[in-house]
Amino acid sequence: xxxxxxxxxxxxxxxxxxxxxxxxxxxxxxxxxxxxxxxxxxxxxxxxxxxxxxxxxxxxxxxxxxxxxxxxxxxxxxxxxxxxxxxxxxxxxxxxxxxxxxxxxxxxxxxxxxxxxxxxxxxxxxxxxxxxxxxxxxxxxxxxxxxxxxxxxxxxxxxxxxxxxxxxxxxxxxxxxxxxxxxxxxxxxxxxxxxxxxxxxxxxxxxxxxxxxxxxxxxxxxxxxxxxxxxxxxxxxxxxxxxxxxxxxxxxxxxxxxxxxxx
Numbered sequence: 001x002x003x004x005x006x007x008x009x010x011x012x013x014x015x016x017x018x019x020x021x022x023x024x025x026x027x028x029x030x031x032x033x034x035x036x037x038x039x040x041x042x043x044x045x046x047x048x049x050x051x052x053x054x055x056x057x058x059x060x061x062x063x064x065x066x067x068x069x070x071x072x073x074x075x076x077x078x079x080x081x082x083x084x085x086x087x088x089x090x091x092x093x094x095x096x097x098x099x100x101x102x103x104x105x106x107x108x109x110x111x112x113x114x115x116x117x118x119x120x121x122x123x124x125x126x127x128x129x130x131x132x133x134x135x136x137x138x139x140x141x142x143x144x145x146x147x148x149x150x151x152x153x154x155x156x157x158x159x160x161x162x163x164x165x166x167x168x169x170x171x172x173x174x175x176x177x178x179x180x181x182x183x184x185x186x187x188x189x190x191x192x193x194x195x196x197x198x199x200x201x202x203x204x205x206x207x208x209x210x211x212x213x214x215x216x217x218x219x220x221x222x223x224x225x226x227x228x229x230x231x232x233x234x235x236x237x238x239x240x241x242x243x244x245x246x247x248x249x250x251x252x253x254x255x256x257x258x259x260x261x262x263x
Contacts, residue, residue, distance in 0.1 A: 006087040011066055013086040014157060018062040021154035022055060027142040029054055029080040061101075062154055065162030072165040076172070077181045080161065080242040096243050103236055107251025110232045114225050114252075115259070123219040129212045133221070136260045144257045151252030155198065159230060160237040160245050162192040187238050195230025199223035 033050040045053070073080065081096045082138035115135050122130035131137070139147075168182050175186060182190075202222050206212050228253060233245040 006068065006089075010070060010083050010086040013082060014066045014069075014161075015063060017082070018066065018154050019059075020092075021150040021152075022058045022062065024142075024146045024149040025058065026051070026055075028140075031111055034061050049185035054098075058154070061158055065154075065158035067159030068163065068166045069157065073161060073242075074171040075179045076165060076168055078165055078168075078237065078242075079240070082243060084256045096241065099236075099240045099244040100247060102240070103247040104251050106232055106236065107248035110229055110248070111252040111255035111259075114229060115256070117225060117228070118221070118222075121217065121225075124217040125212075125215070125221065128216075129218065132212050133218070135256055136263055138260055144253070144260075147253040148250045148257070152246045156233060156237075156246045156249055157240060159194050159198040159201075161242050162235055163197060164190045164234055164237060167193050191231055191234030191238060192227075195227040196223065198230040202226050204220050238241055 030047075030051060033054065034047050037045065037050060066149045069078075069080070070083070072078075073083075105238050118133075118135045122134075125133070171189050172179075172182050173185045175183075177183065177186070200223055203214060203219060206214060206218070206222075212218055230251070233249050235238050237245040
């Protein structure tokens with residue numbers, strides 16, 4: 001009974017964190033959905049129906065990520081301080097605050113590296129497209145907040161806690177080691193695969209919001225930049241904790257937000 005209660009508590013706490021990230025989407029998505037409904041692009045769907053469908057989609061993906069992580073991360077000794085606290089498990093070592101400086105530093109450094117690479121990709125996409133995708137474009141405050149919360153919480157729950165854990169278990173099963181700390185090769189394969197999926201998952205928004213056409217340079221740039229970030233976050237998840245990956249992801253967007261005011 002206690003194990004079941006701890007599992008429900010763990011799921012509830014992690015899912016509740018994700019709800020915060022989903023709520024941060026609404027100020028950004030509702031105006032976009034309203035425009036879609038009024039221009040006839042919603043195929044007869046009303047604005048409330050579009051909002052409910054969008055929220056359900058995000059909640060479903062998040063619930064799936066949380067459930068996958070709960071099922072497979074403990075088998076592989078992958079760590080989450082919050083999940084351990086929710087399940088009243090012994091305190092993990094090292095503590096989160098010892099991990100924070102590394103996570104913050106890697107998040108900021110990754111932000112700068114991706115900014116340099118973004119300039120490298122710009123000529124191949126054309127000036128107009130490059131400007132629309134420029135990392136330091138002056139976004140509204142609500143979108144910057146969304147990037148920090150949705151990216152730092154939801155995307156890490158889905159792609160690192162959920163997908164990377166599942167892939168590590170799957171690869172380990174094929175190699176005859178489905179439990180215990182995974183070999184570095186197994187975990188790196190899972191990290192890279194999850195990062196590539198993470199990168200590709202950023203492409204549909206360009207089509208849905210008609211931002212830019214999905215040309216080959218746009219696809220390569222989007223997948224590569226996001227995959228690099230995903231690999232960094234995946235390494236932090238593997239070597240430190242889920243929360244370290246979350247903090248680094250949030251710091252990446254915070255760094256870009258700060259730089260956007262300075263340049």
